[in-house]
Amino acid sequence: MDKISNLEKQIAYLQEVLRCKEEELRALQANEQHASFCSPDKLSKDDVERFSRQIIIPAIGCKGQMALKTSSILIVGVGGLGCPAAQYLAGSGVGHIGLVDYDEVECSNLHRQLLHTEDSIGVPKVTSASIALKKLNSSLRISEYHTQLNSSNALNIVQKYDIVIDATDNVATRYLLNDACVLSGKPLVSGSALRLEGQLTVYNYNKGPCYRCIFPKPPPPETVTNCGDGGVLGAVPGVVGVLEALEAIKIVLGCSGILSGQLLLFSAESSAFRNVRLRTRNASCDVCGENPKISHLIDYEQFCGAKATDKDSSICLLREEQRINAPALFDSFVSKCEGLLIDVRSPEEFEMCAVPRSLNIPLKNIDEPDSVSQIITALQDKQAEQNPFPVYVVCRRGNDSQKAVLMLEKVLKDQNVAVRDLTGGLHAWARKVDSDFPIY
Amino acid sequence: MTDGLQVTLEFGGGAELLFGNIKKHEVTLPVDDTPWTIRSLLTWMKDNLLKERPELFIQGDTVRPGILVLVNDADWELLGELDYKIESKDTILFISTLHGG
Numbered sequence: 372m373d374k375i376s377n378l379e380k381q382i383a384y385l386q387e388v389l390r391c392k393e394e395e396l397r398a399l400q401a402n403e404q405h406a407s408f409c410s411p412d413k414l415s416k417d418d419v420e421r422f423s424r425q426i427i428i429p430a431i432g433c434k435g436q437m438a439l440k441t442s443s444i445l446i447v448g449v450g451g452l453g454c455p456a457a458q459y460l461a462g463s464g465v466g467h468i469g470l471v472d473y474d475e476v477e478c479s480n481l482h483r484q485l486l487h488t489e490d491s492i493g494v495p496k497v498t499s500a501s502i503a504l505k506k507l508n509s510s511l512r513i514s515e516y517h518t519q520l521n522s523s524n525a526l527n528i529v530q531k532y533d534i535v536i537d538a539t540d541n542v543a544t545r546y547l548l549n550d551a552c553v554l555s556g557k558p559l560v561s562g563s564a565l566r567l568e569g570q571l572t573v574y575n576y577n578k579g580p581c582y583r584c585i586f587p588k589p590p591p592p593e594t595v596t597n598c599g600d601g602g603v604l605g606a607v608p609g610v611v612g613v614l615e616a617l618e619a620i621k622i623v624l625g626c627s628g629i630l631s632g633q634l635l636l637f638s639a640e641s642s643a644f645r646n647v648r649l650r651t652r653n654a655s656c657d658v659c660g661e662n663p664k665i666s667h668l669i670d671y672e673q674f675c676g677a678k679a680t681d682k683d684s685s686i687c688l689l690r691e692e693q694r695i696n697a698p699a700l701f702d703s704f705v706s707k708c709e710g711l712l713i714d715v716r717s718p719e720e721f722e723m724c725a726v727p728r729s730l731n732i733p734l735k736n737i738d739e740p741d742s743v744s745q746i747i748t749a750l751q752d753k754q755a756e757q758n759p760f761p762v763y764v765v766c767r768r769g770n771d772s773q774k775a776v777l778m779l780e781k782v783l784k785d786q787n788v789a790v791r792d793l794t795g796g797l798h799a800w801a802r803k804v805d806s807d808f809p810i811y
Numbered sequence: 812m813t814d815g816l817q818v819t820l821e822f823g824g825g826a827e828l829l830f831g832n833i834k835k836h837e838v839t840l841p842v843d844d845t846p847w848t849i850r851s852l853l854t855w856m857k858d859n860l861l862k863e864r865p866e867l868f869i870q871g872d873t874v875r876p877g878i879l880v881l882v883n884d885a886d887w888e889l890l891g892e893l894d895y896k897i898e899s900k901d902t903i904l905f906i907s908t909l910h911g912g
């Protein structure tokens with residue numbers, strides 16, 4: 372049933388794509404005829420009618436609107452930042468927008484990536500966004516790159532544009548984009564968001580610093596939190612993405628007051644913006660300094676020790692016998708009421724959904740004395756039943772639970788217990804045992 | 812209490828999670844023969860303020876890569892980094908850079 376409705380959705384979607392492409396073709400054909408009547412360096416009647424509200428601002432004028440019309444801007448990442456950025460750029464009359472994203476639309480994107488719709492789940496984000504943007508502005512030229520930006524394609528793509536917007540979600544791609552922009556002399560508008568906070572700056576603009584000038588070394592991978600794990604309130608990347616569009620527009624218009632050498636911090640919690648002063652360009656920077664070590668793009672995943680996506684990869688810390696699969700856990704803990712089940716996710720996640728009768732002890736607290744005594748108390752009630760007594764550990768995807776097993780084996784070494792974790796976490800539980808359990 | 816150096820320590824971008832999830836700490840640094848610098852402040856913070864996993868904040872004698880230090884809203888690199896001499900009423904912000912989108 373799921374497959375049928377999915378296919379129906381996809382077919383309806385493709386029909387919509389076809390309709391839009393046909394419309395685009397007709398518009399282009401009409402434009403071609405129209406073009407012979409108006410000069411290429413003047414605004415058309417349509418342009419004036421459409422953009423008059425911003426043309427009459429002295430800082431913009433006809434000259435500024437023409438500059439927007441002939442500008443090209445690359446947006447890397449069509450997610451929480453890229454969607455609002457693209458929307459405002461398309462609205463403002465930017466002539467050419469490039470969209471780069473390897474990913475497809477997922478249900479969990481829709482709270483913040485508002486160019487995508489329920490109908491576009493499973494569709495490439497660049498396609499979905501392109502359709503939405505065309506509906507807004509049919510004369511906009513869009514180039515779609517449904518691909519992962521990497522060391523071999525980045526320069527080729529970046530070179531075609533005047534300005535680049537970093538709307539990505541991972542460290543490796545941020546270094547890649549920085550180096551590509553320095554090597555091809557493009558300003559880079561860089562935004563990021565997590566939880567209730569956002570950050571924004573402009574790199575490599577008008578002799579200002581680049582990303583590497585400020586962060587010569589990448590952060591240790593274990594200190595980097597993605598939106599999937601840390602969470603993000605949709606309107607926060609919304610604010611930052613719109614500001615990214617605004618900085619790009621200001622650069623096109625040649626405005627002063629560009630956020631180069633400055634970092635804008637946004638806190639939704641205190642409704643405050645804070646503009647802090649960054650260091651100047653570093654003369655010994657590896658990429659933009661006087662004697663750069665980096666003259667071509669390198670392997671950024673290796674440099675950062677992390678993948679160039681925000682998807683979590685699975686780790687393997689345990690032996691086969693320290694793990695249990697979802698059906699076996701169901702049989703033991705649910706059917707036979709054996710053992711103790713510890714859920715090491717955050718209290719917020721535990722409240723969203725949890726296996727009945729499981730005990731919530733977040734990973735970061737697991738070896739604290741209070742937690743240990745809580746576990747031992749729970750064991751004392753039941754331990755006589757089985758020898759050794761099974762202690763099961765679950766988390767979202769089966770990574771944190773492995774770390775928890777290693778920690779629990781230490782703190783419970785005097786207890787007669789066998790600690791095991793659920794392979795694949797609650798995602799596996801939902802897929803194999805309980806289809807009513809949400810996968811998030 | 813006028814003894815000691817009064818400074819405001821602020822945290823953002825997730826760095827506050829290592830400091831009891833509190834974003835703003837008003838602290839008084841005890842009087843010392845040598846002037847307080849960011850270097851000695853980091854040691855003091857490690858001993859007095861850090862709640863968990865110091866390696867996620869400090870590496871060697873400095874902050875880990877990915878944490879930006881701002882003194883009165885200016886990058887500490889402009890002020891001498893670890894050797895900056897802290898003054899009374901300084902606001903020192905430790906911001907962890909975000910990467911999500």
Ligand SMILES: [Zn+2]
Nearest residue numbers: 581584656659
């Ligand atoms: Zn640089």
